[in-house]
Amino acid sequence: MMEWLDHLHAHWPALRNEAGTKRARYPQIMLLSSSDRDEATIHDVHVRVGAEGELKGARALRIAGREPIAVEEAWIAGADVVEGGRQLVPERVIHRGQHGRSHILSRPSGAVSPRRSRMGPSTVRHIEYTRVVTETNDIRPALVGWxxxxxxxxxxxxxxxPRKPGAGESSDTQLCVIEIERAASLECIDAVLRCAPRAEGPFPEYDLGLQAHVMRSVGQTGMVPVPEVLWLEEDAGVLGVPFLVMRVVPGDAPLDRPAYQAEGFYHDAxxxxxxxxxxxxxxxxxxLHALDWRELGGGIVPGSRAGEDPARVSLDYWTAYLRDFVKEDxxxxxxxxxxxxxxxxxxxxxxxxxxxxxxDAKLGNVLYAPETRDVAAIIDWEMAIIGDPEADLASLHLSDLRAQDLAGGARSGTPTADELxxxxxxxxxxxVENFGYHLVFATFWRGAVQLAVMRQLRRRGVPIEEAMFHDNFPMNQLRKLLGLSGP
Known part of the structure; x- marks a missing residue:
């Protein structure tokens, strides 16, 4: 899904009181970071507890620049990691210490990676919270049966x-190995399990059938590398939500958080x-844009369906999205x-x-081969649509502007708008004739999605400052593009 929005709607499920749910109170949470200049803050924490009340893990809502940017997953660490002030530590760790205290260790986006240096003096902040979280059931028996x-x-x-991919991936995407024994053979498949969101997301609907159709259709042309779709199940009765299974494509995607312009293999290249x-x-x-859209659309991709005007379907969708899904009225x-x-x-x-x-065109939705950095696969096709190809170009540029904004600048080799x-x-x-128009369009729809997610979070009780609804990257970018004052 899109940048930090992908984190938010996928990692922050609606909280419900269900049978078997455990309630735990950890009155003191300490955030430790390896720099006094910690630009990102923790605003809220969900904990997961086991049958005996033991801490199993946590997720924390991270705020930077007055915007919710990610919900970060943590895992359990031993006491030696928490208490050893200069030991090598993972980026995010959680530990249940003595006297009922839990510690979240987190490296801010601007700090040096702990893989490259030892952790220095830490700053400490305290957060009071109470949360109810249901343990995730093991889906393997149902998946094997299916x-x-x-x-x-x-x-x-x-x-x-199943395990989550590295930081920056959505929680509805998991990796696993499927072993298939036949009479005279054993096949091992490195697989990606992608499930539809289990809670309210940033879109009115989530169509895995559309994604599978596009990847299969585009993949058959041999012109654009995409993941191989192995199986699709649109019946929610198997795992609780529709899902598809794809073959893993070896490669790395530039991360949204921390921004790839600030850290990671793109920054280091x-x-x-x-x-x-x-x-x-x-x-x-x-x-991709040179392919026959009438053949690939198949009456499934928006814009290729009966009665739709392919020249206007994208604009009509996003104006209706603002009116009917984002606005309260x-x-x-x-x-x-x-x-x-x-x-x-x-x-x-x-x-x-x-x-x-x-x-959803952006560098973060491209897998690059580990050694050559050739394009290994284009991923995340949930927003595929028939439209003006310049829209993808503008989306790529806007997403990169966002990464530059978070990093405080662009790395050399990053194209300007004219160069792109x-x-x-x-x-x-x-x-390219209407790039400026499509840059406004890309900023409009990305900003509308951001606003929808922020409003959903606030309805769920997540504390978000009112100023964040008016002073954020897409809104400020729209003001700049349209010559408006504000915030």
């Missing part, structure tokens, strides 16, 4: 315990390697968003090229 129905010739099927990554990404996107005034919507309707380009669009347009024109063989 797989038997999909692989009738298997004599035995085993699934390893040479200028030439970063230029190579951008060029490869733009070439893959241009190849259709007549509610939302300052910058209303101005942007009016601009987008008024300045709608008369002449538009149509293609299958990726939708030139790369695309070279790769596609055609002109």
């Amino acid at each position: 797989l038997r129905s999909q692989i009738p010739d298997a004599t035995e099927i085993r699934v390893s315990e 040479s200028r030439e390697m970063r230029e190579h990554m951008w060029a490869g990404t733009i070439e893959a996107v241009a190849r 259709p007549d509610e005034s939302l300052e910058v968003f209303d101005e942007a919507r009016d601009y987008l309707v008024r300045e709608y380009p008369a002449s538009r090229r149509l293609s299958l669009c990726w939708g 347009v030139a790369l695309y024109e070279k790769a596609s063989g055609g002109p």
